[in-house]
Each structure stands twice: as C-alpha cells, then as structure tokens.
Amino acid sequence: MFYRLAGIRHTSYAADRALWPVPVDRWQIGVLLALALAAPFVLPNLYLSSYLLPWIIWSTAALGLNLLMGWAGQIHLGYAAVMAIGAYGTIHLVRAGMPFELAIVAGGLLSAVIGLVFGFAALRVKGLYLAISTLAMQYLVDWIISHVPAISGGSQATLQAPNFRVLGLPVAGDFARYYVALAVCLLVTLFLLNVGRTSFGRALVAVREKDFAAAILGVNTFYFKLLAFWCSSFLGGVSGVLLAFCYYRAVTPEQFNLDVSIQAVAMVIVGGMGSVMGSYLGAALVLLAPIVLNNLVGTLAQAGALPVSQEILSHIPLILYGGLIVAFLLFEPLGLAKVYDNLRNYFLVWPFRHARH
Amino acid sequence: MYLAELAINGALVGLMYALVALGIVLVFKASGVANLAQGALTMVGAYVVWWLAAGLGAPLWAAMPLALAAMFLFGRGLERVALRRMVGQPVIMIIMLTLGLEILLRGAAPALAGATMKRLDIGIGQQPIFLGDILVNRAYLVGGVVALALIGLSLLFFNSRQGIMLRAVSDDQTASWAAGIRVEQAIGLSWGLAGIAAACAGILWGSVQGVDWTLSLLLIKALAVAILGGLDSIVGVVVAGVAIGVLENVIPGYIDPLVGGGTRDLVASTVILLTILVRPFGLFGREDIERV
Numbered sequence: 001m002f003y004r005l006a007g008i009r010h011t012s013y014a015a016d017r018a019l020w021p022v023p024v025d026r027w028q029i030g031v032l033l034a035l036a037l038a039a040p041f042v043l044p045n046l047y048l049s050s051y052l053l054p055w056i057i058w059s060t061a062a063l064g065l066n067l068l069m070g071w072a073g074q075i076h077l078g079y080a081a082v083m084a085i086g087a088y089g090t091i092h093l094v095r096a097g098m099p100f101e102l103a104i105v106a107g108g109l110l111s112a113v114i115g116l117v118f119g120f121a122a123l124r125v126k127g128l129y130l131a132i133s134t135l136a137m138q139y140l141v142d143w144i145i146s147h148v149p150a151i152s153g154g155s156q157a158t159l160q161a162p163n164f165r166v167l168g169l170p171v172a173g174d175f176a177r178y179y180v181a182l183a184v185c186l187l188v189t190l191f192l193l194n195v196g197r198t199s200f201g202r203a204l205v206a207v208r209e210k211d212f213a214a215a216i217l218g219v220n221t222f223y224f225k226l227l228a229f230w231c232s233s234f235l236g237g238v239s240g241v242l243l244a245f246c247y248y249r250a251v252t253p254e255q256f257n258l259d260v261s262i263q264a265v266a267m268v269i270v271g272g273m274g275s276v277m278g279s280y281l282g283a284a285l286v287l288l289a290p291i292v293l294n295n296l297v298g299t300l301a302q303a304g305a306l307p308v309s310q311e312i313l314s315h316i317p318l319i320l321y322g323g324l325i326v327a328f329l330l331f332e333p334l335g336l337a338k339v340y341d342n343l344r345n346y347f348l349v350w351p352f353r354h355a356r357h
Numbered sequence: 358m359y360l361a362e363l364a365i366n367g368a369l370v371g372l373m374y375a376l377v378a379l380g381i382v383l384v385f386k387a388s389g390v391a392n393l394a395q396g397a398l399t400m401v402g403a404y405v406v407w408w409l410a411a412g413l414g415a416p417l418w419a420a421m422p423l424a425l426a427a428m429f430l431f432g433r434g435l436e437r438v439a440l441r442r443m444v445g446q447p448v449i450m451i452i453m454l455t456l457g458l459e460i461l462l463r464g465a466a467p468a469l470a471g472a473t474m475k476r477l478d479i480g481i482g483q484q485p486i487f488l489g490d491i492l493v494n495r496a497y498l499v500g501g502v503v504a505l506a507l508i509g510l511s512l513l514f515f516n517s518r519q520g521i522m523l524r525a526v527s528d529d530q531t532a533s534w535a536a537g538i539r540v541e542q543a544i545g546l547s548w549g550l551a552g553i554a555a556a557c558a559g560i561l562w563g564s565v566q567g568v569d570w571t572l573s574l575l576l577i578k579a580l581a582v583a584i585l586g587g588l589d590s591i592v593g594v595v596v597a598g599v600a601i602g603v604l605e606n607v608i609p610g611y612i613d614p615l616v617g618g619g620t621r622d623l624v625a626s627t628v629i630l631l632t633i634l635v636r637p638f639g640l641f642g643r644e645d646i647e648r649v
Contacts (some may be wrong), residue, residue: 080570128391133629143626312468
C-alpha cells in the first residue's frame with residue numbers, strides 16, 4: 001500500500017547499488033531534507049536552537065562513532081576525548097586567524113592523528129583491552145586538556161568560540177549556525193551512506209565479522225582497523241568543532257568528559273550499529289528522552305501526582321542512558337534501526353505477509 | 358622516611374583497590390566477560406550497608422553479613438537477568454552491557470537513597486598509628502589487612518569443590534559442560550562472589566571516603582589493577598594492587614609540587630596504557646592465544 005511493490009527485485013547492478021532502491025524511500029528522504037532546510041522558518045527559535053541543532057550535531061558524532069563501532073566492530077569509550085581534541089584545536093586555530101573552513105578540517109585531522117596514536121596502542125589488542133585502553137585515553141586527554149593552561153586557558157576556564165565566517169559570510173545568529181551544522185551533517189551522512197558501497201566499507205565489515213577470516217581473504221586487517229579509527233576520529237573531531245562553534249559557542253573540559261563518551265556510545269547502540277538512519281534515531285532518543293521524561297516527571301511531581309524528590313529528577317538522565325543501553329542490548333541488539341526495518345519490511349509486502357523477502 | 362610513609366599507605370590503599378579488582382577477575386576467570394559494572398556494584402554494596410545500618414537501624418555486626426548476602430544475590434540476579442541472555446554475542450556487546458549496568462546503577466542508587474554523601478562508621482578510629490616514625494592511616498591499615506585476608510580466602514575457595522568447578526569452567530566451558538558441570542551455575546556463582554567482593558570493598562571504601570556515587574569511580578583503578586595483574590590471576594591482583602597503590606601515592610608525592618598537582622588521577626590510566634602496550638595479558642595472566 002505504502003510502497004506499492006512486494007519486496008525488492010533488482011534487474012540491474014545499478015539498481016542493486018542504489019542508495020534507496022525503493023522509490024518511497026527516496027521521497028521520504030526528499031521530504032525530510034526539505035523539512036530540515038525549512039526548519040528555521042517553521043520552528044520556533046527555542047526548538048531550533050535547543051532541540052534540532054544539538055540533534056543534528058550529535059547525529060554527526062554518532063555517525064562517526066558508528067563507522068568504528070557498527071562497521072568496523074571496534075569499541076571506543078573515549079569518543080568525547082576525540083571530540084574535545086577537535087574542538088580545542090579548531091578554536092585555537094581560528095583564534096590564530098585561520099579561516100574556519102580550513103580550521104575545521106585541521107581540527108578533524110588533529111583528532112585523527114591523536115586518535116591514531118592511541119589507536120596504534122589499542123589496536124594491537126582487541127575487544128576488552130581496546131575498550132579499556134580507550135577508556136584510559138579518555139582520562140588522559142581529559143587530564144591533559146584541563147591541566148595544560150595553553151590548551152584550556154586554565155583549569156576552570158571557558159574558551160569562547162570566536163566569531164567565524166564560512167565562504168566569506170559571517171556566521172551569526174541561530175539560522176546561520178544551524179545551516180553550517182546541517183551542511184556538515186549532510187556531508188558526513190553522504191559519506192557514510194556510500195561507505196557501504198566501497199571496498200573500504202566491505203573490508204571493514206569483513207574485519208568486523210571475523211578478523212582472521214578477513215585476513216585470509218587478503219584484507220589487511222590492521223590497516224583497515226587503523227583506517228576506521230582514523231576516519232572515525234576525524235569525524236569525531238569535526239562534530240566536536242560543530243558542538244563547540246555552533247551549539248555551546250564555548251568550550252570547557254566538562255563538555256567532553258566520560259559521561260559524554262558514554263552518551264555517544266548509547267546513541268550508537270540504541271540507534272543501531274551499522275545503520276545511518278539508526279544514528280539519527282539513536283541521537284534523537286538519547287538526547288530527547290531525558291528532557292521529555294524530566295519534564296513529564298517534573299510536571300507530575302509539581303501537580304502532586306507523583307511523589308519524587310529532586311534527587312530522582314536529577315538522576316533521570318543517567319538511569320535512562322544505562323537503562324536504554326541495557327534494554328536495547330537485551331531485547332533489540334540492532335537498535336531502533338532494526339525496529340524501523342521490521343516495520344518497513346512488514347509494509348513492503350503488505351498485505352502479502354507470506355511473500356516476505 | 359617520607360618515601361616509606363607514602364609507600365606503606367599507598368600499598369594499603371592498593372590492597373583495597375585489589376579487593377574491587379577481585380570482582381572483575383573472578384567474573385573474567387569464570388566466564389571471560391569483562392565486568393565493567395564492578396565500580397557500581399561496589400557503590401551499591403556501600404549503599405546497602407548504609408541503608409541497613411542507618412535506614413533500618415540494624416547493628417553493624419548484623420548489617421554487614423546481611424549486606425554480603427544481599428550483594429551475593431544481587432550479583433547472581435544480574436547474571437541471571439542480563440548476562441545469561443548474552444551468551445554467544447560478540448564481546449563488544451557484552452562489554453557494553455556491563456557498562457550500561459554500571460551507568461544504570463550509578464544513576465539509580467543515588468536516586469533512591471539520596472545523593473548527599475552518607476557517613477558509614479564501622480568503628481575504626483580516626484587517630485593514626487605510628488610504626489616507628491612512620492605514620493599509618495588506621496582506616497587504610499584495617500582496610501588493607503581485611504582486603505588481603507579476603508583475597509587469601511578467595512584463593513582458598515578455589516580449592517573447594519565449588520572452586521574447582523569454577524576453575525574447570527574458566528579453563529574450558531564446553532569441556533566442563535561435557536563433564537557434567539553446570540556452567541551457568543558456575544558463572545552465576547562467580548557473579549555472586551563478585552557481588553560479595555563488591556560489598557566488602559564497598560564497606561571499606563565507604564568508611565574511608567563516605568558513601569556516594571563517587572565510589573563507582575573506583576572502576577578505573579580496579580581495571581588498572583586487574584589489567585596489570587593479569588585478568589585471570591588472583592595473585593596478580595594483590596601484586597598489581599600494591600604496585601598501583603604505591604605508584605599512586607609516591608609519584609604525586611614527588612611530582613605534584615613540580616607540575617601543580619593532580620597527577621594522582623593519571624597513574625591508573627597510564628598504567629593501563631603501558632600494560633596494554635607492553636604486555637597485554639598482564640604480569641601473571643595467561644596469554645590468550647586465539648586459534649582459528
């Protein structure tokens with residue numbers, strides 16, 4: 001009914017390789033894109049700058065992390081540290097007079113290089129050891145940033161993001177910042193959508209499934225793991241820059257502490273590992289669920305219907321992140337993307353359930 | 358003299374870290390699962406004792422064994438409800454699950470019991486003890502000795518019938534299944550023991566630094582101890598615990614005045630990175646050879 005076709009049947013390689021093989025998907029994307037472009041003119045300013053903008057930026061970050069966790073199957077518990085490196089690097093470069101377009105790339109490269117140094121250390125080992133060494137990286141980078149005054153400007157300092165221009169136009173006001181973030185997010189999305197179609201993406205998937213088997217097939221696993229680390233750190237750095245310049249407009253070390261790393265990992269797992277759309281869904285749920293639940297419980301508590309203390313209210317985000325991670329891993333390890341996929345598959349062949357492809 | 362004082366107090370603290378790390382090692386030995394929830398388990402253990410003692414008014418001699426029993430059941434419960442469903446999943450999923458549990462507990466326990474720091478007084482005095490000229494913190498001394506005793510007990514436990522079962526399971530799960538050992542029971546037992554270790558560590562650490570969510574930050578220290586000692590070695594836990602405790606006290610004692618403080622937090626992560634770089638399986642761990 002919705003899709004007007006029962007299953008997907010390819011008749012050519014081009015159709016097989018299409019990003020959106022079903023016409024309705026293409027229309028959906030078009031509509032979403034139009035909505036995203038029109039959002040500043042439709043949405044009230046509050047919603048734009050405190051819900052939509054962070055969602056776009058965090059989706060970018062989740063996409064970067066998803067490349068590493070979902071496609072390459074490597075775990076990273078220090079993603080916020082990577083974002084911090086990009087953010088601090090770019091702020092210092094822009095302050096020194098570098099154009100923003102170059103500085104954001106330079107910040108990403110800085111993240112990628114430092115991320116790679118840790119990646120070298122970490123990728124000799126895997127699984128558990130990788131998790132713990134990236135955790136150690138988070139602590140180390142946190143410490144260095146907050147204890148070296150040349151980087152953070154003092155231990156309790158906040159660095160203001162300078163005014164910046166993109167393509168000669170000054171970026172001022174919520175509209176402009178939103179469009180900058182959206183543009184970067186779209187670029188990253190396009191990159192990740194295409195990763196699955198390249199030899200790079202297929203090699204990553206092979207490494208994820210079983211690295212020895214991939215090595216036997218002639219995939220240089222170490223090289224591809226490093227490359228995945230490099231790309232993911234680059235994207236992390238770029239999204240850190242967006243977070244610093246477009247959303248917070250300042251950086252402090254606390255913006256990139258361990259909890260933020262865990263938040264990013266929660267987005268990837270809740271959204272669905274190895275899914276582009278999942279990254280958006282995961283970022284939305286992880287960002288919005290605590291706000292919504294807080295408001296809901298807060299309203300109920302004020303109405304006297306629910307006897308909760310301020311202490312419970314302030315711990316709702318943590319409980320929710322943890323609860324979401326646990327619940328999704330136990331009940332739907334492939335995340336929201338899989339939930340959507342199930343629905344889509346159901347309607348794809350509706351009403352002929354037996355024809356499920 | 359300054360050095361000796363730092364080293365002795367550090368070693369005692371290190372033994373208390375080792376007690377937290379014991380939970381990680383026990384679980385890893387039995388099931389090969391990294392237990393990143395041990396920090397939060399320790400915190401929950403401390404909260405349980407505090408709740409029994411201050412909330413219900415139980416005397417300490419009753420509250421502590423009750424808390425141990427409760428945490429044993431809690432550990433087993435976690436395994437039964439969450440971990441057992443994940444058997445056969447990729448290791449990254451299981452790590453994330455334990456981390457998710459850690460975050461969940463870290464939020465839930467203060468939310469239920471109140472976030473302000475609770476005092477947990479288990480009757481160790483405040484006044485320091487002097488060994489010759491060396492000043493030893495009384496709480497650390499008691500804590501270190503208790504921790505050492507408990508770790509020794511766990512070594513003895515591995516010679517009991519249940520312990521031999523655990524050793525078999527850690528050696529080869531499939532083979533022990535074939536020999537009639539109930540592997541799920543054994544893994545559940547290891548989580549229960551991790552719960553007990555967490556409760557003991559929670560009592561000791563709670564009496565030293567008060568009961569609040571910061572107890573879960575012991576996770577990174579415990580991980581450093583477990584990694585340095587070797588994830589499947591109980592002897593390693595003691596040695597690495599002492600080593601890290603000493604380093605963590607001695608290095609800041611000499612370097613902090615030079616760089617302006619805070620190097621204490623750096624020791625654990627540096628030790629983790631160096632260990633993984635040089636000798637991933639740790640000092641006493643069994644080198645994991647992967648066969649295809």
